[in-house]
Amino acid sequence: MYKGLLHTHITFVILFLVLYTVKTGLLLAEKKEALHLLRQKTKIPEIIISSIFFLTGIGLLFLIAEIKALLIVKIVLVLISIPIGVVAFKKENKILATLMLAMLILSYGLAEMSKKVEKKEIPELVNLPANAPLEVNVHGKAIYKQYCTICHGEYGDAGMSGAKNLKVSRLSQEEIISLLQDGRGTMPSYAKILSDKEIKVVSEYVISLRK
Template identity: 40%
Template sequence: MEKGFLHLHVTIVSIFILLYVAKVYLLLANKSEALEKLRSKTKIADMILGSLIIITGVFLTVKMPSIETFLIVKIILVLASIPIGIIAMKKANKPMAITALLIYVYVFALAKTDSLRLKKEAYITPVAIVDSSSAQGPTAVDEGEIIYTAKCALCHGADGKLMLNGAKDLSVSKLTKSEAIEMIKSGKGIMPPFKDEFNEKQLNALADYAEGLRK
């Protein structure tokens, strides 16, 4: 269900932005008559799209395992951009229209990367925890547990059985190690892809730890 809402949300936002791009173009090109015609024809569509964006956005936010900084910024920008965009078109204010468009594009990119800098940040295993695990340094499973606790336990649970937000019961998983790694890389449903966050060593460690949760 979450995956369906996510795809719906992305589709709706994409259509909304494309329509707004068309309006901004007409405004900047001083094609007032064409702009008014487009605004008139899409008035109901804008209302429906706006409502669906809010509904699907709220649903996905509630389903998020945690509220991070990028998500708070995203919500604030969306709430700020809506009145800016409406006023810009009503008053044919070009600077405001461009501002609203830039915010829409930034928020869309922010949602795709989950990063304020629009770039996935690599996950760094906490050095203090790693170094204290043993005199020889951490084993693959040690690091896997650290990563699992930080990134996975909130939805999967400490024992892998929580199944929050559509997460699978890892204790009965039949995935091979390579399949598990691909799942971690690609994500599924509202589980984000981690291919840009974890290196190969971390992926292997996490897959090993998850496999150890099986009955």
């Protein structure tokens, strides 16, 4: 559900960006006739594209695990850019059109940036000697709680942001470890945040969640 919605959203955002890049290009190049023709011909498609872009965006907001500051900035930028765009093309104002396009591209970039994970302090791991053994039900659980519950939930089956159900997962420990190192889809990579030892112990904890 989340994945399909996300792919649809991204596709229509890109269509929207392409359309507005072409329009802004024509405006800047003073190709007024071509611009008028394009605006006329794309009137209905544009309504469809922007509606799908908005509706899928709103749908995603309900399925997203964490609303981050960057995400809010992104939404605000998009919302402000729309009236600017309407005025820009009505008045054929180059500055406003460029501004609108810049805001849209910036918010597209912010969406990418907001995927980054921040390092959190885990009390169970602070002050732990470097060679101390890690325990699944203490350290594995604490790491899971800090980084994973937001999408997978306490028991592994919450499914936020498209997260898979860990209770029914059949991945081997090696597969889980490489997934945690590389990330996949909306699931981030933990290679820069967790040590090999920590990744190993949380992978054991994930396996212990299975029925």
